[in-house]
Amino acid sequence: MPDSISESPLASCHLALGARMIPFAGWNLPVEYSGLLAEHKATRQAAGLFDISHMGQIRAQGKNTLSCLESILANDPAKLKDGEGHYSFITNEQGGVIDDLLVYRLSPDDFFLVVNASRHHEILQLLKKHETPQVRFSGNPGTATGMALQGPQASAILARILPDAPLPLRNHIAQFTLFGANVLIATTGYTGENGYEIFSDIPTGLKIWAALLETGKPLGLLPCGLGSRDSLRLEAGLPLNGQDLSPEISPLEAGLGMFVDLNRPRAFPGRPALEKQKKSGSPRICIGLQGQPGHPPPRHGYPVFQGDKQIGVITSGVPSPTLGHGIALALVTTPAPLCGQDVEFEVRGRRVHAKVSSRKFLKAK
Amino acid sequence: MNTPDNLHYAKSHEWLRIEKDSGTVGITDHAQSALSDVVFVELPKSGRVVKQGEVIATVESVKAASDIYAPVGGTILESNETLSSDPGLINREPYGQGWLFRIKPDSPKPTGLLSSSDYAASLTH
Numbered sequence A: 001m002p003d004s005i006s007e008s009p010l011a012s013c014h015l016a017l018g019a020r021m022i023p024f025a026g027w028n029l030p031v032e033y034s035g036l037l038a039e040h041k042a043t044r045q046a047a048g049l050f051d052i053s054h055m056g057q058i059r060a061q062g063k064n065t066l067s068c069l070e071s072i073l074a075n076d077p078a079k080l081k082d083g084e085g086h087y088s089f090i091t092n093e094q095g096g097v098i099d100d101l102l103v104y105r106l107s108p109d110d111f112f113l114v115v116n117a118s119r120h121h122e123i124l125q126l127l128k129k130h131e132t133p134q135v136r137f138s139g140n141p142g143t144a145t146g147m148a149l150q151g152p153q154a155s156a157i158l159a160r161i162l163p164d165a166p167l168p169l170r171n172h173i174a175q176f177t178l179f180g181a182n183v184l185i186a187t188t189g190y191t192g193e194n195g196y197e198i199f200s201d202i203p204t205g206l207k208i209w210a211a212l213l214e215t216g217k218p219l220g221l222l223p224c225g226l227g228s229r230d231s232l233r234l235e236a237g238l239p240l241n242g243q244d245l246s247p248e249i250s251p252l253e254a255g256l257g258m259f260v261d262l263n264r265p266r267a268f269p270g271r272p273a274l275e276k277q278k279k280s281g282s283p284r285i286c287i288g289l290q291g292q293p294g295h296p297p298p299r300h301g302y303p304v305f306q307g308d309k310q311i312g313v314i315t316s317g318v319p320s321p322t323l324g325h326g327i328a329l330a331l332v333t334t335p336a337p338l339c340g341q342d343v344e345f346e347v348r349g350r351r352v353h354a355k356v357s358s359r360k361f362l363k364a365k
Numbered sequence B: 001m002n003t004p005d006n007l008h009y010a011k012s013h014e015w016l017r018i019e020k021d022s023g024t025v026g027i028t029d030h031a032q033s034a035l036s037d038v039v040f041v042e043l044p045k046s047g048r049v050v051k052q053g054e055v056i057a058t059v060e061s062v063k064a065a066s067d068i069y070a071p072v073g074g075t076i077l078e079s080n081e082t083l084s085s086d087p088g089l090i091n092r093e094p095y096g097q098g099w100l101f102r103i104k105p106d107s108p109k110p111t112g113l114l115s116s117s118d119y120a121a122s123l124t125h
Helices: A011-016 A036-045 A065-070 A117-128 A154-161 A202-219 A226-235 A271-280 B029-035 B116-123
Strands: A020-024 A027-032 A047-051 A056-061 A084-091 A097-107 A110-115 A136-138 A145-150 A173-178 A181-186 A195-200 A221-224 A284-290 A303-306 A309-319 A326-333 A342-347 A350-357 B014-019 B022-027 B038-042 B055-061 B065-069 B074-079 B101-105
Touching: A011 A027, A011 A202, A027 A226, A036 A047, A036 A221, A036 A226, A047 A202, A047 A226, A056 A065, A056 A117, A065 A110, A097 A117, A097 A173, A097 A181, A110 A117, A110 A195, A117 A136, A145 A154, A145 A202, A154 A195, A154 A202, A173 A202, A181 A202, A195 A202, A202 A221, A226 A309, A226 A326, A284 A309, A309 A342, B022 B029
Parallel strands: A047 A221
Antiparallel strands: A020 A027, A047 A145, A056 A110, A056 A136, A084 A097, A097 A110, A145 A195, A173 A181, A181 A195, A284 A326, A284 A350, A303 A309, A303 A342, A309 A326, A342 A350, B014 B022, B022 B101, B038 B055, B055 B065, B074 B101
8 A cells, every 4th residue: 555645637627626635545635626515416416527536447358357356256247248337345254345346347358347546556466466367457546537427417418528329328338439539438326326437548537527527517517526425425325445344344244245146156255254144144234324403413433322232333424415414324233223213323422313224315215 | 714803713723702701702714614514513501611622512514523622711601503503604604693602701811822813824834
């Protein structure tokens, strides 16, 4: 893990827009431009444009790529068709999450992985240990741009700079030519909205960023920082590695067992531990919590109580801009309280009431 | 950043306006801007006795909860109840309707606080 702080290839764009920058996972990134709430609202109601160049882009190529990835990833990459992507994990021997990632199959011997910035170096090293002449891994930090265009107007905005090209279906990826260069566009995101993630070389990325901002502006698009990215993903119930996932938390405990495929013959790290958890139940499980308007919002690290007993801890919490009250993901001991039941979390020494809910907070309304 | 002349400032970004034998406290324009949109405020009850530098209130934005420190020791006279229904006043009028609480200071002369120009200079470092 490098100790130095890297600048995003789009840093000049952020400075020109007056963004407030903060260090995050070794990168200097915009936390907000016009304001977190305005950016959050723009993404829910129109569109938001996020720099995700810090996310690790790794290409796996060669005729043994699929077989190699099958032995590493917790979700089975053999299920993917050409142009399709899915959510997956790289787990340790205990079944804990080293990283969560998106895995896209471009062709039978060409896969594209998008990993967390904080794990990019570690994952690339881990993958390179499996390198043979038949499978090669590439993609160093800072060598490409990534941006996410998210929200109900995302398709209309992207169609204006990519006329006559049918955009990929949800959870799919395709290669396009933009400004004379090859770019990858995936119909995925981290906000709970429809949208796209666009990956390209750096000079092309600068042009796409500018074109999307200009084209999107009349439709209500705002550039969005890490602040709204976090509140948007939590409203959608999406986990953040390092908080809701960690080497000590398994995908099953995080409530994401549907992205772990144990119905295939191939071994992968942590498989026996995950099979045991699936069979006998995990000692902890992630639940959703909803607070009340006017109450202090839940935050990462706050303890959770049922009656007098501490049952767990909040892994992510935020005052939801859309719902107007606090929402949280909490890791609690099993048997966990059920949806609709009352629990409390502790804020500055005092107990605050919350209701257990689905983790899909926007739909759970 | 706006730093009005007639106020005393704490390094922790609270301001104090002395009026006869009471003082009004809020957070500075710089602080509200750094916090961004305030969505929740927890304020002290009147009658509470506080020491200078003690955590006396909490201001929460979507991102984080921030402690507010008493710029002087004294007794809390009242808190700004309007903020519970409209916490965004702190962002819109940090030196006006967005005030947090009024305090009766222990001593008529505040000590350990910065002038407007010294506070403004501290922000540029």
